[in-house]
């Protein structure tokens with residue numbers, strides 16, 4: 056467009072055109088540079104996650120040859136499977152054009168026909184087309200979700216009618232409701248059951264597999280582990296915001312519990328710690344946040360509470376530890392036995 060008019064421009068005008076072109080080019084360069092940096096950062100994150108996954112896979116392989124008993128082996132395997140699923144989900148989420156999760160999932164075995172079924176019909180709010188005609192129902196999509204009430208499985212059949220207008224060929228269908236695991240079979244109720252049983256009632260997944268088997272469908276522990284890992288990723292934002300809320304309290308409790316950490320490969324267990332942070336009974340919000348740490352040193356607490364950060368992100372207040380005879384100013388920190 057500019058080229059056509061160039062002949063009719065005088066020198067000053069040409070200069071102005073050249074200047075604006077240069078400015079536009081510089082702006083575009085800046086955008087490209089920023090995008091390139093973002094891309095490099097994304098790729099680095101994906102590479103890091105992929106590397107972690109490779110390490111976990113190697114651990115899983117190594118664990119098979121270790122002298123653990125069957126129960127220990129099973130526990131390690133389900134923990135690794137859960138972590139692998141969480142990483143796979145993260146990588147998928149961060150890889151452009153890989154968000155559909157279509158691959159492989161379509162060929163799932165049908166849920167047992169003998170389980171009781173409830174139908175949930177999802178139809179468009181209106182069956183009148185934009186053009187004014189009445190839509191005609193020409194078919195439906197059915198998605199089955201597995202639900203569980205202690206002892207009893209049932210299947211939710213989600214039926215989404217397909218409505219078309221014969222006049223203008225518009226297709227209308229109620230949208231698919233969002234799910235924790237895209238195209239996965241479990242309802243949120245079943246996922247909650249697995250998580251609460253595992254973490255609250257200390258039921259390892261291989262035991263849950265047997266319990267589910269008695270109810271009519273033995274869901275393999277590897278599948279359960281995948282669900283646990285994916286739920287972990289989905290729940291992380293809740294954990295983050297719970298921590299943010301907790302850090303607004305001027306007084307917090309902290310306590311650490313040792314857990315034996317198995318490191319497949321060197322055949323030794325070493326002591327790691329789960330730190331528990333919670334608000335006091337005077338707080339309106341009863342928040343408890345767990346943090347896994349490889350040691351019990353004060354540095355782990357300093358890191359979690361961002362005490363070394365003098366900015367707004369760093370927590371300032373009184374931290375109460377059970378091992379202490381009284382309140383400890385956070386500035387003086389902490390845990391002398393560390």
Ligand SMILES: [Zn+2]
Nearest residue numbers: 184186220223
């Ligand atoms: Zn129409």
